[in-house]
Amino acid sequence: xxxxxxxxxxxxxxxxxxxxxxSKRSEADARVGMMIFLASWGMVFLTLFFASTVLRLxxxxxxxxxxxxxxxxxxxxxxxxxxxxxxxxxxxxxxxxLARAGRSTAARLAYSATMLxxxxxxxxxxxxxxxxARAGVELQGSIYGGLFYALTAFHAAHVLAGLGALIWAxxxxxxxxDAGSAEETLRDRIRLSSAASFWHFVDLAWIATFLAxxxx
Amino acid sequence: xxxxxHPEPTSFLSKYVFSYDHxxxxxxxxxxxxxxLLVGGIMAxxxxxxIANPGVPFPVxxxxxxxxTNGVLPSDSYLMFVTMHGTIMIFFAITPILIGGFxxxxxxxxxxxxxxxxxxxxxxxxxxxxxxxxIMGVSFFVEGGASAGGWTAYPPLSSTMGQPGWGHTLxxxxxxxxxxxxxxxxxxxxxxxxxxxxxGMGWFDMPLTIWGMxxxxxxxxLFIPVLTGGAILMLFDxxxxxxxxxxxxxxxxxxxPILWQHLFWIFGHPEVYILILPxxxxxxxxxxxxxxxxxxxxxxxxxxxxxxTVLSAVVYGHHMFTTGxxxxxxxxxxxxxxxxxxxxxxxxxxxxxxxxxxxIRMTSPMLFSLGVVFVFGLGGLTGLHLGSIATDIYLHDxxxxxxxxxxxxxxxxxxxxxxxxxxxxxxxxxxxxxxxLGKLHFWATLIPLTALFCMMFVVGYSGMHRRxxxxxxxxxxxxxxxLNQWITIAALAMGAAQFLFVINFLSSLFAGSKATDNxxxxxxxxxxxxxxxxxYNYLQIPVVKNGPHEFSHPRLKTKDWLGQAEEVPA
Numbered sequence: 076x077x078x079x080x081x082x083x084x085x086x087x088x089x090x091x092x093x094x095x096x097x098s099k100r101s102e103a104d105a106r107v108g109m110m111i112f113l114a115s116w117g118m119v120f121l122t123l124f125f126a127s128t129v130l131r132l133x134x135x136x137x138x139x140x141x142x143x144x145x146x147x148x149x150x151x152x153x154x155x156x157x158x159x160x161x162x163x164x165x166x167x168x169x170x171x172x173l174a175r176a177g178r179s180t181a182a183r184l185a186y187s188a189t190m191l192x193x194x195x196x197x198x199x200x201x202x203x204x205x206x207x208a209r210a211g212v213e214l215q216g217s218i219y220g221g222l223f224y225a226l227t228a229f230h231a232a233h234v235l236a237g238l239g240a241l242i243w244a245x246x247x248x249x250x251x252x253d254a255g256s257a258e259e260t261l262r263d264r265i266r267l268s269s270a271a272s273f274w275h276f277v278d279l280a281w282i283a284t285f286l287a288x289x290x291x
Numbered sequence: 292x293x294x295x296x297h298p299e300p301t302s303f304l305s306k307y308v309f310s311y312d313h314x315x316x317x318x319x320x321x322x323x324x325x326x327x328l329l330v331g332g333i334m335a336x337x338x339x340x341x342i343a344n345p346g347v348p349f350p351v352x353x354x355x356x357x358x359x360t361n362g363v364l365p366s367d368s369y370l371m372f373v374t375m376h377g378t379i380m381i382f383f384a385i386t387p388i389l390i391g392g393f394x395x396x397x398x399x400x401x402x403x404x405x406x407x408x409x410x411x412x413x414x415x416x417x418x419x420x421x422x423x424x425x426i427m428g429v430s431f432f433v434e435g436g437a438s439a440g441g442w443t444a445y446p447p448l449s450s451t452m453g454q455p456g457w458g459h460t461l462x463x464x465x466x467x468x469x470x471x472x473x474x475x476x477x478x479x480x481x482x483x484x485x486x487x488x489x490x491g492m493g494w495f496d497m498p499l500t501i502w503g504m505x506x507x508x509x510x511x512x513l514f515i516p517v518l519t520g521g522a523i524l525m526l527f528d529x530x531x532x533x534x535x536x537x538x539x540x541x542x543x544x545x546x547x548p549i550l551w552q553h554l555f556w557i558f559g560h561p562e563v564y565i566l567i568l569p570x571x572x573x574x575x576x577x578x579x580x581x582x583x584x585x586x587x588x589x590x591x592x593x594x595x596x597x598x599x600t601v602l603s604a605v606v607y608g609h610h611m612f613t614t615g616x617x618x619x620x621x622x623x624x625x626x627x628x629x630x631x632x633x634x635x636x637x638x639x640x641x642x643x644x645x646x647x648x649x650x651i652r653m654t655s656p657m658l659f660s661l662g663v664v665f666v667f668g669l670g671g672l673t674g675l676h677l678g679s680i681a682t683d684i685y686l687h688d689x690x691x692x693x694x695x696x697x698x699x700x701x702x703x704x705x706x707x708x709x710x711x712x713x714x715x716x717x718x719x720x721x722x723x724x725x726x727x728l729g730k731l732h733f734w735a736t737l738i739p740l741t742a743l744f745c746m747m748f749v750v751g752y753s754g755m756h757r758r759x760x761x762x763x764x765x766x767x768x769x770x771x772x773x774l775n776q777w778i779t780i781a782a783l784a785m786g787a788a789q790f791l792f793v794i795n796f797l798s799s800l801f802a803g804s805k806a807t808d809n810x811x812x813x814x815x816x817x818x819x820x821x822x823x824x825x826x827y828n829y830l831q832i833p834v835v836k837n838g839p840h841e842f843s844h845p846r847l848k849t850k851d852w853l854g855q856a857e858e859v860p861a
Contacts, residue, residue, distance in 0.1 A: 104408045108482040115474050115512040122520025122557075126550055130535065133547050214533050218546050221533035229523060 105265045106272075113276045120280050123229060124287050127222050134218065142219040143211035145289075152203040153289045156196045157281065160234075163192035164278040167241075167271055170248060174267070179252035186241075186248050189274070193238050196281075200231050223288055230277075230284045237270075237277040244270035299826055309418075311410035312826055313395045316417050318719060320391030321712075323417075323424065327383035334376040336786050337364055343772075343779035345761040369760040370439040371458075375431075377442030378462065380701065381566065382469045383424055388708045389569040390511070391420065391476060394504045396719060398480055400817035400824065401498050403489025403833045403856075408482040416475035423468035430461035438462035441758070443555055444525070446536035446548045451529055460529050463522045470515040470522075477515075480508035489816065489856075491835035495590055496855070498815050498839040502593050503572020506600045507565050514561040514604070521554030549614055556607035564603040566700045567667075570707025571596060571638065574660045577710055578642055579840040580813045581657035582649025583851055586840045592641045595634035602631045612683045621680055628678035635671060639664070654811070655729030659710035662737050663703050669741070670698030673748060688758075691751030694744045702740055709733075709792070716796075717810050721823045722803030728795040735788035743781035750774055814854040815839050 131137045138144055170185035204224070212220040247263035254260040300306040310316060333352070340349050341364045348354070353362025364372065395413065399406055407413045430437040435456030440449035444462070447453050484505045488497070497505075527533045528546075535546040579586035586592060608616065608624030642664050651657065673695045676682045686692060709732075716724045750771050755762070762768045762775060809818040816833055817824070833856035841853035846860050853859065 104482060104486050107486060108409055108412075108478050111478045111481050111512055112474075115477065115516055118513055118516035119520040119523070122517045122554060123524070126520070126524055126535065126554065129550050129553065130546055133550075214527075214531050216532070216534060218533075218535060221527070221535060221546070225524060225527050225533065225535070 102261065102265055102268075105269060109269050109272050113272060117276070117280070120229075120283060123226055124283065127226065127287055130218050130222065138219050139217070142217050143213075145212055145223060146206050146210035148206040149203040149210070149212075150289060152199045152206070153285060156199045156203075157285050159192045159196045159199065160278050160281050163189045163196070164275055166192065167274055171267060171271055174248050174251040177252055179249060182248050182252045186245065190238060190241050193234060193241065193274075197231060197234050197238075200227060200234070203227070226284050226288055230281055233277045233280060237274045240270040240273050309414060311406070311414055313399050313407045313410070313413060314719070314824065314826075314828075316413050317392050317394075317396030319417050320387040320395060320420070321393075321719075323420065324384050324386070324388030324392055324708075327379050327387060327424070331376050331379035331384050332786060332789065334372050334379070336783060338369070338372050338376060339779040339782040340364075341369060341760070342762060343776040345763050366760045367439075368436060370441070370758060371437050373758060374439050374441050374462075375427075375437050378427065378438070378466075381442065381562070382466065383427065385566050385700075385704050385708070386469070386473060387420060389566070389704065389711065390473065390504070390507060391417070393500075393569065393573070393708075393711045393715065394476065394480055394508070396715065397498075397500055397817070398483055398504055399487070400718070400820075400828060401501050401815055401839075402484060402487060402492060403816045403829060403835065404483060404487040405828050405832075407479045408486060409479050412475050413479050416472045416479070419468050419475070420472040423465045423472060426461050426468065427465040430458050430465065433457040433461065443559070444551070445555075446525070446528075446551050449525065449551075450537050452537075460526065463526050463529070467519060467522050467526075470519050473511045473515050477508040477511035480504060481512060484508075489833050489835050492855075495593060496835055496838050498572075499575035499586065499589070499592060499596075500569070500572040502596055503568045503570070503575070506572075506596055507568040510561045510565045510568070510600060510603065514558045514565075517554055518558035518562075521551060521558070524554075525551065549611075552611050552614060553607075556610040559610065560607035561603045563696070563700045564599060566704050567707075568596060568600070570663060570704050570710075573707055573711050573714075574663045575638075575642065575645075576815070576839065577656050577660040577714060578645045578664075579842070580811060581652045581654060581660070582646040583652070583842045584645060584649040584840075585838070585842055587641045587644035587647075589838065589840065591637055595637040595641070598634040599631060599638070602627065602634070606631065609678050609683070612680050613687045625678060625680050629675070632671075632675065639668065639671075653730075654713075655724070655726055655733060656710045656714035656811075658730060658733040659706045659713060662706040662733060663710065665737075666698050666706060666741065666744075667703040669745070670695055670700075670703060674699065686751060688756055689751035690747045690755050690757055693757050694747030694751060697747070698744045702744060706736075709736075712796070714811065715817075716799065717806030718817055718822050718824070720800055720803075721806050722799050723806050723810060724799040724803060725795050728791055732788060732791040732795065735791060736785055739781040739785040739788065743778050743785065746774055746778045746781070750778070812850065812852050814841050814852045814857070816855050819854050819856060 166185045167189040170182050170189060173182035173185055204227070207220075207223065212223060214220055214224045244263075244266045247260075247266045250263045251260045251267065254263075300310060300312070306312075307315060310319075337349050337352075337356070340347075346363055348362030349356065349364060356362075357364060357368070359365075395407070398404075427437075433456060435454075435458050438444070438449070438454060438459040438461075440454050440459055440462070444459070449459055484497070484501060524533075524535045528536055533546075536548050536551045538545045538548060575586055575592055606624060606628045608620060609628045612621050612624075646661075673691070677686060677692060677695055713724055713729055716722070751757075753771055755768055755771055755775075759765070759768070762772055806822045808820065808822055810822075811818070814837065816829075816835070819833065820829060835855050836858060837853055837855050839855060841855075843851050844853050844859060847853060848860070
């Protein structure tokens, strides 16, 4: 976006200055900003878990004796999607490493695996809702069903956002792998690391959601 | 990202509308906030008029606003006006003026940076705020009108039973987007202050304005999401029929209305500090600037603000003493609340010590800063009565509360905003505001404002509930009606006084005398560059050598102030 004609010389100097190390600087800026964003957005998840805890403590008996329970199909798919999203985080981590090592094909493969596992996550999530609904677990009129649908749906919205972020950073993987020097892929590295942080965050948020809804 | 060095914008659209420049975005937020202040202020006038003169048409605007009732605010719209007055003033006036407007304008300038860390995010933050404002505006025109659940939106008043229709749903969406805008701003402010201070500027060399803005941003980042989470559950309740916040009619499946109060106040109490911290920071600087003395015990002032920020996160229960929580819990909240008075007293004493025996210049920004000290003192001291359980049980939801929170987070913040506008106007627009009109505006605001909110204490202490539409229908309130009418007279006088500001602002914008680079003769970095600053702020990033309040240094011969980037003369 910085066109040479309209930019004062000091700005161009700053971009390439060997003294200040501008690439490192802006990469660190992005990392700090992303950390603040994730800490902040993590508070939304914490709020939902807090609400869930308060409601469950107030309910006396949990699950409430007059509510239909989550079917085993939903429970099992929750285990399956936990595995899927953990694997996806691992694959994404590999993809970043491979890209930085210049192994373009392997990096793209690992990155595609991440996105496929993300899609699998979403499909299984929808399946678990359908099964729960067929077993009579309702969003309306019961906080047992209400908490299940609200927490998982809020998380699923983040999976979609995460997939969007991965698509946004997709071209960067190839560019990082094919580039000669680290300097010329500054933007791509920021893009990839931001998308990856978000995806790992969605992964962590799922573990917490899984604990809150299915295990505790 | 290298975005923070952006090319000079050339077209009107890229320069004034979709601008990446923090100074333009600051001005955009300021404009939006002043518009919100106007709308919220007119609503306050209508509310006061209705209390003093039940059944009498509101003058001038009445027939335009309420054509169906011949200019009288109908009873079903009264609570809507109260709700939207609070919502607009908090989220769409104070927040955009002080945090969006002056946060954006001051942070990069005062720390010697060329722009925010993420200019694109900054622009997005503003336009999402515009979207939120539009949603709130639209909510007035849907069937059933805007939300009438109170700005605190307690269920079941805010449930589909209490608020059928789209008004409250749009309110939640508006709050959601306004909150997102604030979070984006906070990410930018926190990162910018951490990463982009000019070389030589340590944390304790920052102007106190920046401390206020930064701590506000931290609270924004951590606690706005709590409201967001609560609002998401309420949206589920309203749109998909879940019942997180409504007790069940049968069986064991019900939710809990008190849950919303927890979530709301976990956010809500930090929110009042979110609103006041920027004003505190600005006042701490301005008192020093215009007393021509270093801020007394700068480090303690900054530490006191940090302590208040931390404590603000753990006192929210004092809003809920009447919900029947266990005495152990409410007493803990009481003690924690009282603890806040320690750093608050330090802050206050430091302000007084700063102006003590100073060569005070009574300019309009100084008058408004002193006004903050005065009205915040009144509001803070009455807060003790509300923080104490024994008195709060009686005073809860009376006009005493209304008087208290208006003095602290309305009057003090309003005066802080005016102080900031009068002070930075020359740097923002390159012209001076009229001093005589400014001083007139101050006195014409201060006197009725103090009178009106102090009279509210009396009305509240006498037992008047805060959301009564027609006082005349209550036998026990009839003796208070003359006092209510005096409050309204004071409110209308204060409202009228704001025309002085509007006239001053607009005439100075176009015809004010040209401002020099440093009209107030102070040393913070923004006064070392032209007024208004070029789009890149600093041609050379300054190297900071002094604190922000270096006045009357013994080695200075020709002037009494020292710039932050200046060498002390030998």
